[in-house]
Amino acid sequence: MTLDCVNSLYSYPPENNIEVLLISNNSSKEELQKVVHGVDRYSNTKVLEYNNPFNFQKINNWGAEQATGRILLFLNNDTELVKQSRGLLDDMIKKAIEEEVGAVGCLLLYGDARHVQHAGVRLVSGGGAEHLYIHRTLDDVKEGVAYPLVKDRRVTAVTAAALMVEKSKFKKVGGFDEEFIVCGGDVDLCIRLNDKGYGAWYVSGGCKYILHKESTTRSGSKIPYIDYLKSYESYINAYDFKTGDKFLPFKHERGSINV
Amino acid sequence: MYKKLIVRAVRKSAHLSHKSSLKLSRYSKRVEHRATQIISGQKSLNVGAQRTTSIDELLLENLPQITPIKPMLPATGRKPTVTLLLPTVNKNLFFGGVATAIISASLLAKQKNFNLRVVATFKGGHADIKSFLAGNGIVFNGEIELLNISVVDNFNHRELDIHPEDIYMASAWPDAYVLELLPLKRKFVYLMQDYEPIFFSNSDERVLAEYTYANDNYVALCNTKLMYDHMLFMGHDNVKEGTWFEPAVSHQDKTSNKLNKNKKRMFVYARPRVKRNLYYNALMAIDDVFASGGLNPDEWEVFAAGQDDVPEIKLSSGITIKNLGKMSMGEYYDFTSTVDIALTPMMAPHPNYPTLELASVGAAVVTTKYNLKQDLSGYSKNIITTEPDYKSMSLGLIQASKMNEKTKLKNASTANINKNWIEALKGPIDKISKII
Numbered sequence: 001m002t003l004d005c006v007n008s009l010y011s012y013p014p015e016n017n018i019e020v021l022l023i024s025n026n027s028s029k030e031e032l033q034k035v036v037h038g039v040d041r042y043s044n045t046k047v048l049e050y051n052n053p054f055n056f057q058k059i060n061n062w063g064a065e066q067a068t069g070r071i072l073l074f075l076n077n078d079t080e081l082v083k084q085s086r087g088l089l090d091d092m093i094k095k096a097i098e099e100e101v102g103a104v105g106c107l108l109l110y111g112d113a114r115h116v117q118h119a120g121v122r123l124v125s126g127g128g129a130e131h132l133y134i135h136r137t138l139d140d141v142k143e144g145v146a147y148p149l150v151k152d153r154r155v156t157a158v159t160a161a162a163l164m165v166e167k168s169k170f171k172k173v174g175g176f177d178e179e180f181i182v183c184g185g186d187v188d189l190c191i192r193l194n195d196k197g198y199g200a201w202y203v204s205g206g207c208k209y210i211l212h213k214e215s216t217t218r219s220g221s222k223i224p225y226i227d228y229l230k231s232y233e234s235y236i237n238a239y240d241f242k243t244g245d246k247f248l249p250f251k252h253e254r255g256s257i258n259v
Numbered sequence: 260m261y262k263k264l265i266v267r268a269v270r271k272s273a274h275l276s277h278k279s280s281l282k283l284s285r286y287s288k289r290v291e292h293r294a295t296q297i298i299s300g301q302k303s304l305n306v307g308a309q310r311t312t313s314i315d316e317l318l319l320e321n322l323p324q325i326t327p328i329k330p331m332l333p334a335t336g337r338k339p340t341v342t343l344l345l346p347t348v349n350k351n352l353f354f355g356g357v358a359t360a361i362i363s364a365s366l367l368a369k370q371k372n373f374n375l376r377v378v379a380t381f382k383g384g385h386a387d388i389k390s391f392l393a394g395n396g397i398v399f400n401g402e403i404e405l406l407n408i409s410v411v412d413n414f415n416h417r418e419l420d421i422h423p424e425d426i427y428m429a430s431a432w433p434d435a436y437v438l439e440l441l442p443l444k445r446k447f448v449y450l451m452q453d454y455e456p457i458f459f460s461n462s463d464e465r466v467l468a469e470y471t472y473a474n475d476n477y478v479a480l481c482n483t484k485l486m487y488d489h490m491l492f493m494g495h496d497n498v499k500e501g502t503w504f505e506p507a508v509s510h511q512d513k514t515s516n517k518l519n520k521n522k523k524r525m526f527v528y529a530r531p532r533v534k535r536n537l538y539y540n541a542l543m544a545i546d547d548v549f550a551s552g553g554l555n556p557d558e559w560e561v562f563a564a565g566q567d568d569v570p571e572i573k574l575s576s577g578i579t580i581k582n583l584g585k586m587s588m589g590e591y592y593d594f595t596s597t598v599d600i601a602l603t604p605m606m607a608p609h610p611n612y613p614t615l616e617l618a619s620v621g622a623a624v625v626t627t628k629y630n631l632k633q634d635l636s637g638y639s640k641n642i643i644t645t646e647p648d649y650k651s652m653s654l655g656l657i658q659a660s661k662m663n664e665k666t667k668l669k670n671a672s673t674a675n676i677n678k679n680w681i682e683a684l685k686g687p688i689d690k691i692s693k694i695i
Contacts, residue, residue: 126334126420222313225327225416225440232330233442236423244335 001078001213003038008081010042014089020045022077023063043189057176057185060160064167064175071096072170076161079108081212091205092164095152102198103165103190105158106205107138107149111213113139118162118212120147120155120202121187122245123235128228129187132248142207147252153202154247156194156238160186160213169198170190177234181224184231191238204208315415324381325467326435327440328408329416339424340404341368342376344434345649348405349384353391355612356452358638359482359506360430362680363450363688365392365399367426370692374402378419380434383407386456395509395680426695429612431455432468446695449477451486453609454493457535459647472497478694480687482506482609488631489608500694504687507677508615510594520597522560525656526622527580528603529563529605535606536565537627537647542572542580544602544652549576553657564591565613598622600659606647618642621671623659625652639674643665 006020022039024032024047030046039045050062071093081088088106096104108118119141120132133141133149142149148203160176163186173192176185190200243249269693319326324346325611336639343364345357353361365388368375376520377388388403408417417437427447429435432455438447449471459465479501487503527545531538549556556576563569564583572580586594601617604627614626617640626635635642643660645655662670677683 123332125332127331180522192565222315225329228327228329228416229442232332232421235332239332240335241333241337241422244332250335 002035004080006039006042006045007076007077008079008085011076012081012083012085012089014093016071016093017069018044019067019069021063021066022047023059024049024051025059026051027217054182055178056160056183057178058182060178061175064170067167070167072165072167074160074163074165076212076214078213079162080213082209082211084113084208085210086208088203088205088208088210089164091208092203093204095201096164096166100197101195101201102169102196102201103158103163103186103200104203105155105163105200106203107209108159108162108212109138109209111211113209113211116141116149117214118159119149120130120153120248121157121159121190122248123156123239125244125250128231129184129235131159133224138207138209147248150204150207152204155200155202156245156247157187157190157200158202159213160189162210163189165189165193169193169196172196177230180227180230182227183189183223184227184234187231188234193236194238282483308400319359319411319415322463322467325436326411327416328380328437329412329418329530330441331420333420333422333425337420337422338374338402339371339422340374340376341365341371341424341426341428342419344378344380344427344429344431344438346379346381346431346433347384348377348379348386348407349382349586350386350391353386356430356482358391358395359392359452360386360428360450360621362395362397363448363504363684364428365397365403366681366684366688367448367692368401369397369399370688371426372401373424373426374404375399376404376406377407379405379407380417380437381409383409397681424441432471435471435477436467439476443476446476446478448465448480448691448695450480450482451490451498452482452609453486454489457606465644477501478691480504485632486609492631502687502690504684505677506612506615506681507680508612508619509678523558523599523660524597525559525561526595526598526601526617527561527563528565528605528611529569529582530565531569532566537604537606540647540649541602541604541652543572543649544656545580546574546576547649547653549574549578551653553653554660564594564595592616592620595622596620599664600656600662601625602652602656604647604652605629608632610638610642614642615639615676618674619671619674621664621667623662623667625659627652627657638676640670641674 009020022035036047048066050059064072092104092106097100105120109115110117114137116133116136116138118131121129122132124130132147147153173196176189180188194200240246341364343360345360359639365375386405389399392399408419411417426445427438427443428450429438429447430450430452435449456468463554475497478600479498481490481503483505484503487498490498527541529538530536545561548554556578561578561580562568562583563580565584567584595617598617599622600621601624603611603614603624605611606629608630614624615638618641620622623641625643625645628644633644635644643655643659645651
């Protein structure tokens with residue numbers, strides 16, 4: 001899975017030089033060896049070990065400290081760039097370096113390359129944070145819906161499964177809040193970036209996408225209660241009590257359950 | 260009767276099916292997790308056939324009442340509410356402490372011009388709260404929402420949407436416990452109606468219940484000054500920021516039904532499932548008072564009420580205690596006005612409702628002392644407090660039998676027991692409203 005991700009990154013790289021840091025968190029020796037061996041051929045790829053108890057925020061903050069580039073791309077190892085990803089990272093970079101832009105995300109499809117996994121995150125009336133059009137087919141929501149995925153869009157947040165941000169902006173807000181453990185930290189990061197004047201953007205690039213094979217990695221995982229508390233405390237500050245999400249307010253759409 | 264049996268069977272099977280679906284869901288999650296581990300080449304931490312249980316699953320199974328509540332964003336356009344958490348919502352339980360909690364929350368909501376939410380945290384049910392309030396003289400024009408959050412999600416949490424301006428209220432310790440975990444902007448109102456740690460033997464529950472008093476993110480609203488004083492006596496100085504009220508007792512005007520009976524009526528408040536009710540000491544006391552000749556068995560009939568499944572009990576003197584079970588409020592008030600003497604023991608720091616209700620309709624009531632609760636004649640001279648042992652109660656019954664009807668009716672008319680909830684709670688609710 002990790003090697004598929006790295007190989008795909010080199011198959012569809014951005015125009016700029018990249019440095020790839022693979023952060024191993026308590027991986028098995030065999031798995032780690034396989035990855036080290038597999039990325040041997042990439043001179044600008046390093047495998048680093050962060051063998052502390054799992055904390056998504058700490059791992060990424062630590063990884064960001066080790067990175068030498070100007071722009072960070074946090075990318076889950078269960079993602080894979082494909083033919084339809086070509087040029088997407090360049091589109092994201094162009095957006096990320098704009099002065100008033102913070103986190104930049106993109107369209108992620110599930111492993112079947114049909115169903116939407118992520119196209120921006122919105123705050124939901126009576127709920128929490130939700131991925132826009134999650135589980136809908138791309139054909140359904142590409143166009144002709146309230147928030148067509150074919151267009152770039154200002155959003156409340158983007159997922160850290162594929163999140164790009166300039167390192168200076170990331171550092172300015174202190175990176176991910178390490179009191180979060182598993183989830184919610186990405187939305188919180190975007191909200192804090194926004195508070196500093198750096199808005200989150202969903203970059204479409206004409207519906208280019210990356211695959212996110214999340215269902216094979218998230219099953220059985222437990223979300224600690226602290227994540228819910230921290231999320232609420234963060235989200236409530238970005239929430240509009242009249243309209244809900246400030247950028248993707250609720251609109252009735254036929255056949256839709258998510259918007 | 261037959262219908263009730265069927266409904267019970269349906270309820271039981273629903274409960275069992277809910278439990279088994281939870282078990283199945285947990286088992287499926289483990290299988291899914293293990294399959295994922297195999298696919299991704301991870302080693303399982305499970306050794307052989309030994310099952311590993313997460314702490315959350317263990318707590319859910321053994322202390323389900325403290326399952327955390329996941330805070331959700333409020334629905335758009337929702338007005339702030341006073342949100343009352345109750346372990347169980349069921350219209351048949353709208354008396355005593357539950358009724359007091361609903362009334363207090365509604366009056367606080369009225370004061371704040373907020374809507375009211377009543378949330379069942381452990382077991383939901385149907386209820387017409389507006390009508391209930393109207394029956395207690397409270398006109399509530401705001402919206403009332405009844406929620407049931409007893410169902411846990413896949414991650415063993417309950418969910419509740421929280422508006423930053425909401426005011427939360429809990430009366431039972433598990434609800435206070437989960438409120439203390441939530442990121443509330445204001446302190447919550449802890450309606451203290453009993454000293455709940457004493458419900459348990461030395462145990463986890465006892466420690467957890469005690470722990471809820473130790474935090475300072477609540478404002479106490481104690482049901483009776485005695486309860487407030489008891490909290491201070493137990494070292495919980497946090498209650499000082501809060502206040503207390505003296506409860507109101509309804510239907511105090513029915514004081515005329517006693518004189519036309521062939522036999523005098525004794526009533527025992529019988530809730531054997533509630534240990535602090537001292538049910539068996541009470542039975543021994545009644546047995547003793549007739550067997551010893553303290554009262555003449557030929558002149559008395561004895562009734563019990565408070566719990567359905569209490570058998571009729573034959574005493575050594577030949578008298579049978581007839582159980583009236585759980586009565587409707589109307590039946591209960593009609594009955595209380597026919598009672599001559601009552602025995603309402605309760606190993607608790609506050610005067611219980613039956614004691615006040617019966618005293619206010621002209622019955623002589625024997626209840627038990629506990630800690631600071633030594634003398635309740637300040638409420639009504641109809642109330643006699645005794646030590647909680649059966650012999651003392653027996654002597655108390657003799658003393659009660661000696662009060663004549665005229666005196667009891669006079670004591671009822673001069674009782675210092677509130678008749679109206681709005682008046683009873685006005686000052687305390689004003690105070691609480693200003694604090695939070």
